[in-house]
Amino acid sequence: MEISKRDYFAAQALVGLLSRPGGPMSGLDVHANVATEAFLYADAMLKLSKTLLDPVEIDPDQFAREEAAAQKRT
Numbered sequence: 001m002e003i004s005k006r007d008y009f010a011a012q013a014l015v016g017l018l019s020r021p022g023g024p025m026s027g028l029d030v031h032a033n034v035a036t037e038a039f040l041y042a043d044a045m046l047k048l049s050k051t052l053l054d055p056v057e058i059d060p061d062q063f064a065r066e067e068a069a070a071q072k073r074t
Contacts, residue, residue: 009042010035017041040067 003011017034044063 006039006042006046009045010038013041013045014038036070040070 014034017038043066047063
């Protein structure tokens with residue numbers, strides 16, 4: 001089984017998120033939020049890696065807007 005680059009990035013982000021001081025609390029909602037946050041980081045890394053390969057102007061508020069939109073969906 002091959003893992004996608006997005007899943008790999010999310011897994012790496014998850015390691016960091018879970019190692020934060022205090023770590024996540026328990027409960028399904030908290031776990032879902034941490035997993036969502038890991039994939040938001042993965043998506044940002046994928047988007048930025050594409051930008052670095054093909055430079056375009058970056059909107060510094062873009063990721064904040066996308067994160068806010070993702071939070072509304074959950």
